[in-house]
Amino acid sequence: MSSYDPASIEKKWQEYWQENKTFKTTTDKDRPKYYVLDMFPYPSGSGLHVGHPEGYTATDILARYKRMKGFNVLHPIGWDAFGLPAEQYAVKTGTHPRKTTENNITRFREQLQMLGFSYDWDREVNTTDPDYYKWTQWIFLRLFEKGLAYEDEQPVNWCPELGTVLANEEVIDGKSEVGGYPVVRKPMRQWVLKITEYAERLLNDLDDLDWPESTKEMQRNWIGKSIGAEIDFPVYEHNDEIRVFTTRPDTLFGATYMVLAPEHHLVDEITSDEQKEKVEEYKEYAAQKSDLERQELTKEKTGVFTGAYAINPANNKEIPIWIADYVLAHYGTGAIMAVPGQDERDWEFAEKFDLPIIRTVEPPEDFEGKAYTEDGPAINSDFLNGLKITDAKTKIIEWLEENGVGKKSVNYKLRDWLFSRQRYWGEPFPIIHVDGEPKAVADDDLPVELPEVDNYQPTKDGEPPLAKAEHWVETTDPETGKKALRETNTMPQWAGSCWYYLRYISPEFDGAPVEPEEEKYWMPVDMYVGGSEHSVLHLLYARFWHKVLYDCGVVSTEEPFQRLVHQGMILGELEYTAYEKDGKIISADEVEEGDDVNRKPLDESDVEKKGDRHVMKGTEITVNSKAHKMSKSRGNVINPDDVVDNYGADSLRLYEMFMGPLEQVKPWSTKGVEGVNRFLNRAWRLFFGDNHEEEILNITDEEPSKEQLKVLHEAIQKVSEDIEGLRFNTAISALMIFVNEANQWEGVPRSVAEPFVKLLSPFAPHIAEEIWSKFGHDESLAYEPWPELVEEYLKAETIDMPVQVNGKVRANITVPAEKSKDKDFVLGLAKQQENVERYLDDTTIVKEIFVPGRIVNLVVK
RNA sequence: GCCCGGGUGGCGGAAUUGGUAGACGCGCCGGACUCAAAAUCCGGUGGUAGCGAUACUGUAAGGGUUCGAGUCCCUUCCCGGGUACCA
Numbered sequence A: 001m002s003s004y005d006p007a008s009i010e011k012k013w014q015e016y017w018q019e020n021k022t023f024k025t026t027t028d029k030d031r032p033k034y035y036v037l038d039m040f041p042y043p044s045g046s047g048l049h050v051g052h053p054e055g056y057t058a059t060d061i062l063a064r065y066k067r068m069k070g071f072n073v074l075h076p077i078g079w080d081a082f083g084l085p086a087e088q089y090a091v092k093t094g095t096h097p098r099k100t101t102e103n104n105i106t107r108f109r110e111q112l113q114m115l116g117f118s119y120d121w122d123r124e125v126n127t128t129d130p131d132y133y134k135w136t137q138w139i140f141l142r143l144f145e146k147g148l149a150y151e152d153e154q155p156v157n158w159c160p161e162l163g164t165v166l167a168n169e170e171v172i173d174g175k176s177e178v179g180g181y182p183v184v185r186k187p188m189r190q191w192v193l194k195i196t197e198y199a200e201r202l203l204n205d206l207d208d209l210d211w212p213e214s215t216k217e218m219q220r221n222w223i224g225k226s227i228g229a230e231i232d233f234p235v236y237e238h239n240d241e242i243r244v245f246t247t248r249p250d251t252l253f254g255a256t257y258m259v260l261a262p263e264h265h266l267v268d269e270i271t272s273d274e275q276k277e278k279v280e281e282y283k284e285y286a287a288q289k290s291d292l293e294r295q296e297l298t299k300e301k302t303g304v305f306t307g308a309y310a311i312n313p314a315n316n317k318e319i320p321i322w323i324a325d326y327v328l329a330h331y332g333t334g335a336i337m338a339v340p341g342q343d344e345r346d347w348e349f350a351e352k353f354d355l356p357i358i359r360t361v362e363p364p365e366d367f368e369g370k371a372y373t374e375d376g377p378a379i380n381s382d383f384l385n386g387l388k389i390t391d392a393k394t395k396i397i398e399w400l401e402e403n404g405v406g407k408k409s410v411n412y413k414l415r416d417w418l419f420s421r422q423r424y425w426g427e428p429f430p431i432i433h434v435d436g437e438p439k440a441v442a443d444d445d446l447p448v449e450l451p452e453v454d455n456y457q458p459t460k461d462g463e464p465p466l467a468k469a470e471h472w473v474e475t476t477d478p479e480t481g482k483k484a485l486r487e488t489n490t491m492p493q494w495a496g497s498c499w500y501y502l503r504y505i506s507p508e509f510d511g512a513p514v515e516p517e518e519e520k521y522w523m524p525v526d527m528y529v530g531g532s533e534h535s536v537l538h539l540l541y542a543r544f545w546h547k548v549l550y551d552c553g554v555v556s557t558e559e560p561f562q563r564l565v566h567q568g569m570i571l572g573e574l575e576y577t578a579y580e581k582d583g584k585i586i587s588a589d590e591v592e593e594g595d596d597v598n599r600k601p602l603d604e605s606d607v608e609k610k611g612d613r614h615v616m617k618g619t620e621i622t623v624n625s626k627a628h629k630m631s632k633s634r635g636n637v638i639n640p641d642d643v644v645d646n647y648g649a650d651s652l653r654l655y656e657m658f659m660g661p662l663e664q665v666k667p668w669s670t671k672g673v674e675g676v677n678r679f680l681n682r683a684w685r686l687f688f689g690d691n692h693e694e695e696i697l698n699i700t701d702e703e704p705s706k707e708q709l710k711v712l713h714e715a716i717q718k719v720s721e722d723i724e725g726l727r728f729n730t731a732i733s734a735l736m737i738f739v740n741e742a743n744q745w746e747g748v749p750r751s752v753a754e755p756f757v758k759l760l761s762p763f764a765p766h767i768a769e770e771i772w773s774k775f776g777h778d779e780s781l782a783y784e785p786w787p788e789l790v791e792e793y794l795k796a797e798t799i800d801m802p803v804q805v806n807g808k809v810r811a812n813i814t815v816p817a818e819k820s821k822d823k824d825f826v827l828g829l830a831k832q833q834e835n836v837e838r839y840l841d842d843t844t845i846v847k848e849i850f851v852p853g854r855i856v857n858l859v860v861k
Numbered sequence B: 001g002c003c004c005g006g007g008u009g010g011c012g013g014a015a016u017u018g019g020u021a022g023a024c025g026c027g028c029c030g031g032a033c034u035c036a037a038a039a040u041c042c043g044g045u046g047g048u049a050g051c052g053a054u055a056c057u058g059u060a061a062g063g064g065u066u067c068g069a070g071u072c073c074c075u076u077c078c079c080g081g082g083u084a085c086c087a
Helices: A006-019 A051-068 A084-093 A097-114 A130-145 A195-208 A213-223 A249-254 A276-288 A291-296 A344-353 A389-402 A516-522 A537-551 A640-647 A649-658 A670-688 A706-724 A728-742 A750-760 A765-774 A823-832 A834-840
Strands: A033-038 A072-074 A149-159 A164-166 A184-193 A226-234 A241-246 A257-260 A304-312 A317-323 A335-338 A406-411 A431-434 A437-440 A474-476 A483-486 A527-529 A574-581 A584-586 A598-602 A607-610 A613-616 A624-627 A798-805 A808-816 A845-851 A855-860
Touching (some): A006 A097, A006 A765, A033 A051, A033 A516, A051 A072, A051 A649, A097 A640, A130 A149, A130 A437, A130 A537, A195 A213, A226 A249, A241 A249, A241 A257, A241 A335, A249 A389, A276 A304, A335 A344, A389 A406, A649 A765, A670 A765, A706 A728, A706 A750, A728 A750, A798 A823, A808 A823, A808 A834, A823 A834, A823 A845, A823 A855, A834 A855
Parallel strands (some): A033 A072, A257 A317, A798 A855
Antiparallel strands (some): A149 A164, A431 A437, A431 A483, A474 A483, A574 A584, A574 A624, A607 A613, A798 A808, A845 A855
């Protein structure tokens, strides 16, 4: 049998790689290292979708390529296996989450192996393994020791319908992601990590990272640094001061009222007796608003006067103090000085409640808006008058500091990280409570293992499931012998994924999360590939932990991930849809919101392009042409198992890389898979002919021709450069060009065939190994040296150059390579071209443009 | 609203520092092989006109810089992602 049969060869080589531990990583410190990492997968019950292999193939190509380039490559995989779905399944069925998780991991592992990824399976880690979470707990204790982990009453997302607390990411538009039930905020004792202490470093160190600019920008916005001032406003006839944060201290003279968040600690104290009832009512109203309602009601400002007045320290005027929920308790000081003249929100509020407005920045003559937030000279501002914003700020801050009523100040939007969950399936905190005080479990007593429980439901009042494991909860403090209670919250899923990249380096090491010498060699991660949905949270949290570990001396780099790339989402196949309303097909652009329409899927052959729109063939009816996100409900989900069954893993890998640039969103096309599958068949037949009786090796021992060397080395150049630049789509196109060329040859010289197979191997490793072994090699080609480019072979004997007259191509000339830089020769030849002469007749040449080896342009009048 | 990306054939996408727009693949058209089909192979394929050489036109729209613009600058439109009372 000589035809290409992916099913048998893929299985064969997957077994070979595993049995021979082909991809076991060694740490030979004389060689350069390359750490290429995939984002930690959550092993869900539904298995891999086609999005997974995209990033994984990209990193696998890099890993295989770098090995052949002589690098020690660390390319590991593992499981971010704590998490809600296994727990919800446990609540429903009573199945222990450990069991579900194990099953899912087995399935995921099989699927990844089926795709031929070159992971070092001896380094597999699993966050739910006590040997792993021992170190997650150990890191938590370092945070605790440094005062970076503390307990606090914090509002959590309580879902009465589900009887459980939800994480922020499980709440969508104020409703539970599962079931769509309302979620309310309820204060509970929580563990919180002081990420805000690292805000400045997290912000500054972004600059040197080789990350997508958009991701860095998102992190910057999330951290949300703003520079301004804190100003103290004395409260009239009270012995209190209200401190505000403002980025516009220059507008202080325009502060005509103040607003406190309804939760502000001074509200009760300053509220006058007449206003007490209204204020209480409003506080109640604001507290009950869910996030959803807050969002919906953004248009209308609400608020209540407290009856109290503050003194504006700039001009000693009395200004009223209001409370309103447009001021957020958790940002700045939870209180603002309202400057309606220069702030749109304050303007809106002032208009509604009839509060005075003073402009302190002169708007331009033609300004017609309300609040003016742009730059301009200060007015109505005493000693600031005439100054532009920047100068006015400097001056007022000086004045505030001299008078002891305020100072320059920096504020961050970033908030401390709510780090506990009321769940079973997570890492237990290594904390006991003695006399009501939290106390660290000794390092030697780690891990604190998860206890067994009868069921996984939280208690009725929202206490975590672990509270039910009474024997586990009730313990004694080994130091004092006192009664102690274990912490019953567990850590969020982020915990395990915050440091997993370190554990891969020395998964067996028992002295610390990572072995120090190995860590110095392997860190930082050279290439990190994963979805942009992790742009902020995971990547920020992991950077935070890494910096803490750096401060503890556990790691040697300030940042974990030097280079980051996001793979783009893969959408379903392109769909054409016609709309039917009241039994009639109507144009897509006539469909109005709320219309009751039927969607009718159309076949590609029923559609044609007219102008810039797609229409039903022969009509003017516009149809919709769009690729949608894959979803079960839409029924456009592509299952990688099916693709592998039909075309093989090499075709799936190749297609996912050939679709387009890695970072881009792109639609799936099964026809496209067939295309790359055809390519692999052609490549196979290039070497083995198509005789069905017996196998014919179609390679020769002849010396390659100049032409053959040129074709080969063009491929070497393009493929090497494109892998380095992550342009896998064009690298594959270069491989195709090679095969197209080589197919015209009588036979392929071995010295050309072998390098080509190596070029193919990172992309389609199974077929490459098979061809390689059929060439007579006994060992895997995984560590064969990558083909060297010889520039000499790239040189062409002749060069084609276009000849333009007034910028339009009128002829093409072929010149000997050595003459291509000879201006006189090339121009002479160009002017002789028949079709050029036509355009030169009766004209004068005013300029001759000659770009050596590229183009000739004759400018005539 | 604000901040990032991005608009190139029927489709996915290529195009060094500005230098032949449409590489490669899909689809489509024609041909070979076949009793036939599939597979495979060969040729063609942005649009318009022409038998053809060729000409005009064409990278969301409009304008500009340049010998020359998909690429640089300005204005507008559309699509995708993020974010949203952050003082």
